[in-house]
Amino acid sequence: MSALYADAVGVLEGWQAPSAEQDVLRKDYLAHLAARGDEGLWKPCSAGHITASALVVDPPRERVLLTLHATLRMWLQMGGHCEPEDTALAQAALREATEESGLPGLRLLAPQPVRLDRHLTPCAWHLDVQYAALAPEDALPVMSDESLDLRWFGYDEVADVADTSVRTLLAETRALL
Template identity: 50%
Template structure:
């Protein structure tokens, strides 16, 4: 199965955010290249909210281009065959943590404007997954991050207002 076909399948089964889910599916139906970074109109991305083993802290990255604390994730690569696999690959690369476990069903969707590596304004159709770190996991910052650290869910940095719906979705999944 191709990444595009996986994205259609995963989003067709996604429960919640109905209007946004339908917009994603419409975009995928209109663009065979919707999962490729080269799609200048916008592209599907995959991200991961990495929680520690207790579910009380989130691993966030201080993104160099955006200048804000964000969940881990990014562009799908030609070698990715599933959205969950892309999210897990990104989380592993950006955290340096081995043994991450991903919930295969997305927990949240978000579309946001961004000027990414293409150098022109575009949109990311982000599909967000819940990832759990093993006990005692220690992240190692990659070159894709200015900083990387665990934040208690009840003491997040001040500029993460847009992450609260994602965190609420993750906590609902854990219940």
Template identity: 40%
Template structure:
């Protein structure tokens, strides 16, 4: 995937969720920015993440993010790489140690624009997060990165309590439960 393929996927991205529909135009505008995939774009930049689920769709892998102190999906900065699918898979491997990761679909699973608070010398900015659906084996051992305080498979029925109402995670959970995604 490159910048033009990302543009194509965004142009054809369809969602029933109103908040995502509002993001699409902003994401398409950002694709045109030469610094879109770089942290140096201080107003905001692309990130990529994985909604990792087990094969039977009963659990998701979440990390307690050290800097944000929130349970989140695994992911991170593009750091100049315009192949967000590659970024997503690399971040998932680095943050979990999993080798059984399998892309369910090459299309975008979810998009979200969220504000990252200032910390140290890094100013408040937006992450334009492009998310892909990934499957992994739950019996494989996990290796936590230094970006996490905890890393755990969370059962779907516990996700809402763990993420404290994080709308974007609850949206991905709802998408996972829709049968059309897997048909």
């Protein structure tokens, strides 16, 4: 098994889910990995695959950076598929957040996930492991080719543009702040 597989299992086994619903997802993710091994991490796995994301927050300014995803056409946190060079879920989430936001110097709010979210996408089910990342002061985001738009939203504005998953991720991130 790969280092990423070992990390994913370790993260999910050690994570204290904040609710019974989240614990069910945690166990489902572990069962998915146990049944598929490394294959369960990668995009070609049509039964679904682990993804990693990070909500980029700027606590002093009470705002969050969201991307208007080019394929899904929804305002989302940064994130996506694990890559062969990834050795840890947290590192994959930070890599994705950096690539999609153009913000150098992002750092995770905590080494453990904030929450889990399973959702259907055009390629397969995403078993998303969601983190939070802190934006460096005065950093200017740069839109990637995966986005139609990239924009800061005040915490109170997120409910008007994002789905329940993003709203919940923001609420749980704010509770950690």
